[in-house]
Amino acid sequence: MRKLPVLVVAASVAAVSVGALTAGAVTTKKTVAVGLNEFNILPAAQGAPAGKVTFSVKNTGKVEHEFVVLKTAKPAGSLLKGAEAAEDGNVGEIGSVKPGETKKLTLTLKAGHYSLLCNLPGHYKAGQFVDFYVR
Ligand SMILES: [Cu+2]
Numbered sequence: 540m541r542k543l544p545v546l547v548v549a550a551s552v553a554a555v556s557v558g559a560l561t562a563g564a565v566t567t568k569k570t571v572a573v574g575l576n577e578f579n580i581l582p583a584a585q586g587a588p589a590g591k592v593t594f595s596v597k598n599t600g601k602v603e604h605e606f607v608v609l610k611t612a613k614p615a616g617s618l619l620k621g622a623e624a625a626e627d628g629n630v631g632e633i634g635s636v637k638p639g640e641t642k643k644l645t646l647t648l649k650a651g652h653y654s655l656l657c658n659l660p661g662h663y664k665a666g667q668f669v670d671f672y673v674r
Contacts, residue, residue: 569593573655575636576600578665580655586672589650596633597641604657604667607632608646615654615668624656624663648673 570593574581577600596606611618611628618624630653631646656668 570595572597573606574599575604575606575657575667577602578657578662578667580606580657580667580669582655582669582671585670586674587648589648589673591645592648592673593643593645595641595643596636598636598638601638603638603659604636604662605632605634605659606636606642606644607656607658608644608648608671609654609656610649610651611654612652613654615656615670618654618656618668619664622660622664623658624654624668626658650674 569587569591571587572583573594573596575596575598582594594606594608598604607624607626607629608631609618609624609626609628610630630648631644633642633644636642650673653671653673654668655671656663
């Protein structure tokens with residue numbers, strides 16, 4: 540009978556794991572709000588389910604930004620080539636989002652790792668990039 544409490548604990552741990560997987564940081568919505576400012580790129584979720592995903596990109600900063608989506612195995616912070624990020628694996632972008640403006644970009648994304656960034660001169664180097672996961 541001494542083993543019974545252990546079994547109960549194991550069962551609760553399993554239940555918590557399942558709950559964590561379901562909750563996750565990946566949104567189940569197909570629209571991901573993204574904020575741009577100096578010099579951040581701030582998606583409302585760290586990922587999205589595979590398929591059609593709409594990025595609703597708002598520039599809350601004071602200077603122009605852009606929004607580039609790369610499908611790459613490399614971490615978002617390791618793409619520096621010269622003064623800007625190498626854009627290998629570019630699957631779509633919004634070339635210009637002016638201060639106060641919101642623009643949408645709908646892409647069909649396969650599962651995998653993505654890097655979201657702004658590649659206007661100096662912006663990537665200043666840290667305007669983030670990892671994004673499609674599952
Ligand atoms: Cu920028």
